[in-house]
Amino acid sequence: MTQIAKLALEDGTVFTGTAWGAIGERDGEVCFNTSMTGYQEILTDPSYRGQIVTMTYTEMGNYGVNLEDLESEKPHLAGFVVKQLSQRPSNFRSQQSLHDYLARHGIVGIAGIDTRALVRRLRTQGAMKGVISSIDLDNESLVRKAKNSPGLVGRDLVREVMPTAPRNWTEGLNTWAKLPLESNPAFADKQLHVVALDYGMKWNIARHLSDEGCRVTILPGTATAEEVLSYEPDGVFLSNGPGDPEPLVYAQDCIRGLLGEVPVFGICLGHQLLGLAAGAKTFKLKFGHRGANQPVQNLLTGKIEITSQNHGFAVDDTTLPACLEVTHRNLNDNTVAGLRHKEFPAFSVQYHPESSAGPHDSRYLFRQFREQMLAQEAATPSS
Structure with missing residues (x-):
């Protein structure tokens, strides 16, 4: 029946x-x-x-x-x-x-x-x-x-989905095969260590980082900057996650402590948190962006990317501090879809370049993050 x-x-x-x-x-x-x-x-x-x-x-x-x-x-x-x-x-x-x-x-x-x-x-x-x-x-x-019912505004939903303990990621793309610690052999000349702050991270993001030759350590999103830096990372990734970014004061404080110390790359909620940490504000979208067919323009290259998106909040471009530059725009409503920090090696996008599920247009961002980490290392005097 x-x-x-x-x-x-x-x-x-x-x-x-x-x-x-x-x-x-x-x-x-x-x-x-x-x-x-x-x-x-x-x-x-x-x-x-x-x-x-x-x-x-x-x-x-x-x-x-x-x-x-x-x-x-x-x-x-x-x-x-x-x-x-x-x-x-x-x-x-x-x-x-x-x-x-x-x-x-x-x-x-x-x-x-x-x-x-x-x-x-x-x-x-x-x-x-x-x-x-x-x-x-x-x-x-x-x-x-x-x-x-409580709704989403003002709630900290990250604590309901993030991991409770650190873990080492061991999977790559394609067959999700287990990887040795040296990861992708194409990058055997230099393995980079990325600490991923998990606010509710999709697994395919970690797979992409692994395929870029990175050893990935995942930490709960409540980790402090001191805890993150104790792992001696070459870069820090800020993950996606649920809900309103503004109540996540602990995450914003952590990111402030990381800016200038290591390269930072954020996706979705991580993008919003980077904006908040740098001094911008966020707002709730009328009905959000959710789908695998969202057009975005890369303002640095002029190219159009079809992207996968899932968010109900966005960075308010009228509140951007001088240290932030808009790098991408959503072509449906012209909202901010990407940011770059002008003083420190840090950037973020509002969409999902890990393409799961969705188009592959934006996978280059993971390679961009790797190149940023290598450039930072080259510019750092050896002790």
């Missing part, structure tokens, strides 16, 4: 559909992603913590789920909304159905609603707090719960 589920928004709108995945109830900010594929990478991206994700493409689950395409150990989002769920996954790499995967990890889903109407409402009104439930089907009750 088909079980009913409902999705209620804080503005009083209620959608009725079919329950799938886990049976239960979760609240979160309702957002949408325009990717046609890559749902497994979206589900396991820690940046979606606290969000109910709506996919705009009409069918999800058609190629199932496999263990190689995970971006973290488990799904982190609050709920998953689709127009149609494929009941028969067909792919030689598939190991289980999307329904079974979500049920196993306790993620509540709803299917069969008019996702086009939902997305039009979110684009018009902005991202809203919501509740997805297959146990409480009372409209008034659900709307009340949506209104009373």
Whole structure:
């Protein structure tokens, strides 16, 4: 027997559909992603913590789920909304159905609603707090719960997804083969040591750093600058992560202590935190940028990059201090998509160059980070 589920928004709108995945109830900010594929990478991206994700493409689950395409150990989002769920996954790499995967990890889903109407409402009104439930089907009750839910602004969600202890990363790209400590043999002449501050990092980022010949040490995002520097890194990476960057004062303080000491490269939340640490401010976007088809212009080269993005906040370019230069712009709304520090070797982008899932246009940024570390080492007098 088909079980009913409902999705209620804080503005009083209620959608009725079919329950799938886990049976239960979760609240979160309702957002949408325009990717046609890559749902497994979206589900396991820690940046979606606290969000109910709506996919705009009409069918999800058609190629199932496999263990190689995970971006973290488990799904982190609050709920998953689709127009149609494929009941028969067909792919030689598939190991289980999307329904079974979500049920196993306790993620509540709803299917069969008019996702086009939902997305039009979110684009018009902005991202809203919501509740997805297959146990409480009372409209008034659900709307009340949506209104009373905490939302994203002002919350520190990083502490809910970051690792609790340091670890050494051992995987590269392609087959995710285990790497020796010397990493990619193409860079055997000089192995660089990168400390990655994990605020909710996608695994493919660490794989890219490894493929650039780097030994990668991952530290919790709460690490101090003194703790980071005690590992004697050649560079520091600032990862993606969920939610509002402004409450993360500990991360901003750490980054300030690192600027000028080692080269720094930030992605997504790491980009926002670098901006805040340098003196800029951030703001909440109306409905965010989430998808694998976001156009960005590199202002330094003039080239256009198609990028994968997932964020609901952005750096406010009207607050940029003199030490920061905008290097990339989102061509959909002209928001800041990249920054460069004018005094210290530090840069960041608002999108995901690790291309999982998404286009490969921006992978050059990892090579740029490596070159920056080598230049810094060459410019540092030997003791």
